[in-house]
Amino acid sequence: MSAFGPLGGGGNGGGAGITDAQRLKALEMARNEMEYRVDLFNRLAQTCFEKCSEKRYKEADLNVGETSCVDRCSSKYWQVVGMVGQMLGAAGANGNVQQ
Amino acid sequence: MSAFGPLGGGGNGGGAGITDAQRLKALEMARNEMEYRVDLFNRLAQTCFEKCSEKRYKEADLNVGETSCVDRCSSKYWQVVGMVGQMLGAAGANGNVQQ
Amino acid sequence: MSAFGPLGGGGNGGGAGITDAQRLKALEMARNEMEYRVDLFNRLAQTCFEKCSEKRYKEADLNVGETSCVDRCSSKYWQVVGMVGQMLGAAGANGNVQQ
Amino acid sequence: IDEMQTRDSLKMYNGLVQRCFADCVHTFRRKTLEKDEEACVSRCTQKFLKHSARVSLRFAELNQQQSTVGPPQQ
Amino acid sequence: IDEMQTRDSLKMYNGLVQRCFADCVHTFRRKTLEKDEEACVSRCTQKFLKHSARVSLRFAELNQQQSTVGPPQQ
Amino acid sequence: IDEMQTRDSLKMYNGLVQRCFADCVHTFRRKTLEKDEEACVSRCTQKFLKHSARVSLRFAELNQQQSTVGPPQQ
Numbered sequence: 001m002s003a004f005g006p007l008g009g010g011g012n013g014g015g016a017g018i019t020d021a022q023r024l025k026a027l028e029m030a031r032n033e034m035e036y037r038v039d040l041f042n043r044l045a046q047t048c049f050e051k052c053s054e055k056r057y058k059e060a061d062l063n064v065g066e067t068s069c070v071d072r073c074s075s076k077y078w079q080v081v082g083m084v085g086q087m088l089g090a091a092g093a094n095g096n097v098q099q
Numbered sequence: 100m101s102a103f104g105p106l107g108g109g110g111n112g113g114g115a116g117i118t119d120a121q122r123l124k125a126l127e128m129a130r131n132e133m134e135y136r137v138d139l140f141n142r143l144a145q146t147c148f149e150k151c152s153e154k155r156y157k158e159a160d161l162n163v164g165e166t167s168c169v170d171r172c173s174s175k176y177w178q179v180v181g182m183v184g185q186m187l188g189a190a191g192a193n194g195n196v197q198q
Numbered sequence: 199m200s201a202f203g204p205l206g207g208g209g210n211g212g213g214a215g216i217t218d219a220q221r222l223k224a225l226e227m228a229r230n231e232m233e234y235r236v237d238l239f240n241r242l243a244q245t246c247f248e249k250c251s252e253k254r255y256k257e258a259d260l261n262v263g264e265t266s267c268v269d270r271c272s273s274k275y276w277q278v279v280g281m282v283g284q285m286l287g288a289a290g291a292n293g294n295v296q297q
Numbered sequence: 298i299d300e301m302q303t304r305d306s307l308k309m310y311n312g313l314v315q316r317c318f319a320d321c322v323h324t325f326r327r328k329t330l331e332k333d334e335e336a337c338v339s340r341c342t343q344k345f346l347k348h349s350a351r352v353s354l355r356f357a358e359l360n361q362q363q364s365t366v367g368p369p370q371q
Numbered sequence: 372i373d374e375m376q377t378r379d380s381l382k383m384y385n386g387l388v389q390r391c392f393a394d395c396v397h398t399f400r401r402k403t404l405e406k407d408e409e410a411c412v413s414r415c416t417q418k419f420l421k422h423s424a425r426v427s428l429r430f431a432e433l434n435q436q437q438s439t440v441g442p443p444q445q
Numbered sequence: 446i447d448e449m450q451t452r453d454s455l456k457m458y459n460g461l462v463q464r465c466f467a468d469c470v471h472t473f474r475r476k477t478l479e480k481d482e483e484a485c486v487s488r489c490t491q492k493f494l495k496h497s498a499r500v501s502l503r504f505a506e507l508n509q510q511q512s513t514v515g516p517p518q519q
Binding site: 032035036039040043047050051052068069071072073075076077079080081083084085087088091 | 377381382384385386387388389391392393396397399400401402403404408409412413416417420
């Protein structure tokens with residue numbers, strides 16, 4: 001799952017003068033960021049598996065059609081992540097969405 | 100998501116004489132309570148969205164029918180939460196449910 | 199949910215000479231193990247409920263057919279856990295699965 | 298660890314509510330359950346609890362039997 | 372607790388993306404969204420946000436009204 | 446953070462088992478897998494792993510390309 005990359009890792013080093021509470025908080029924040037990315041990855045993988053793989057599982061390999069479907073599906077999914085993010089940002093900026 | 104309201108917030112202040120272990124435990128308990136409510140909210144929202152919204156998404160607004168459906172669906176869901184809670188309580192009180 | 203059994207519970211005792219960081223780490227590891235087992239149990243229970251129970255819920259009891267279905271379903275599910283575990287182990291041993 | 302067990306029970310509780318609601322409630326003409334919906338939720342809950350208890354027994358046996366099945370090595 | 376709220380919002384965000392993608396995107400001939408898919412995602416997102424806001428109001432009311440409904444006792 | 450990666454792998458593992466079981470196992474006349482069910486589970490697992498590896502590559506690229514896409518601001 002190398003896709004998630006290093007998280008920068010700042011804060012975990014536990015430098016001098018940092019209290020336990022601060023360290024706990026930094027850990028919690030890194031954890032949120034990480035969980036968000038992992039959750040996003042898992043949902044993308046699941047959704048595109050459902051959209052692109054035939055359910056009979058006649059072969060163990062991805063065929064050409066499935067492979068290009070996965071690439072396009074990932075790309076489109078990413079685009080939707082961006083769209084929804086912008087819309088949520090806009091809704092947040094306007095105060096609230098309570099109708 | 101202001102619906103969840105303040106959690107009382109006691110314990111987090113980190114008063115004098117509280118050990119780290121106690122603070123960790125209090126945090127864990129508040130977290131459980133919170134996670135339970137958030138999980139409940141999310142499941143209610145998802146389930147009623149599925150029950151009440153037409154999947155074409157022809158409009159961006161909730162129409163009158165959908166709005167009253169959401170209200171009734173939330174109310175019925177809440178009733179089921181109560182029912183199941185009572186049944187689980189009864190099952191627990193009788194020792195176990197091992198058939 | 200007694201099925202999960204005691205986790206041995208080592209490490210939580212908080213013996214002398216153990217740092218907070220170590221205790222946190224041990225807790226985290228026990229938590230992972232526990233979460234894995236609970237998640238496995240929940241998925242098995244859900245999947246076999248879907249495979250074995252008729253959706254009308256005409257009776258509150260499991261009938262004979264449903265009962266033997268649950269037993270076989272659990273056993274088969276367990277077999278799949280083993281199979282997939284072995285395949286993942288093999289894939290891991292070969293370095294990676296990047297095609 | 299205790300807290301985790303509580304948490305997991307709560308998750309099961311929420312999952313049970315969601316499943317029985319989804320399977321039993323289909324009309325939204327009133328804001329309280331119809332009689333047949335209520336009976337269905339009741340049977341669904343009882344059935345799921347009995348089912349879970351049974352799976353729990355099997356799970357314990359299988360766990361014992363073959364303690365080598367664990368998470369994949371990293 | 373603050374961090375938890377952030378985390379839950381992120382979960383809702385991911386759930387919203389997954390739902391609207393699953394309901395609106397059905398073709399994979401190009402690697403960008405078709406015009407109608409894009410419009411569908413937009414309406415789906417807005418509708419879901421309005422829906423969530425409404426449920427949120429109801430949830431708060433019901434929570435107030437009947438504060439005795441809680442997690443089952445262990 | 447290491448522990449989190451372990452945890453996430455375990456979640457993926459459980460998800461993979463559930464999916465391939467649901468898609469491949471349909472009979473409950475015996476308590477061991479039929480030959481064809483076993484073969485199906487095997488192909489399903491391999492396919493899902495290859496699929497995940499592919500998505501993982503794309504995910505890394507897209508992540509790089511557009512590092513501004515993040516969680517919505519609170």
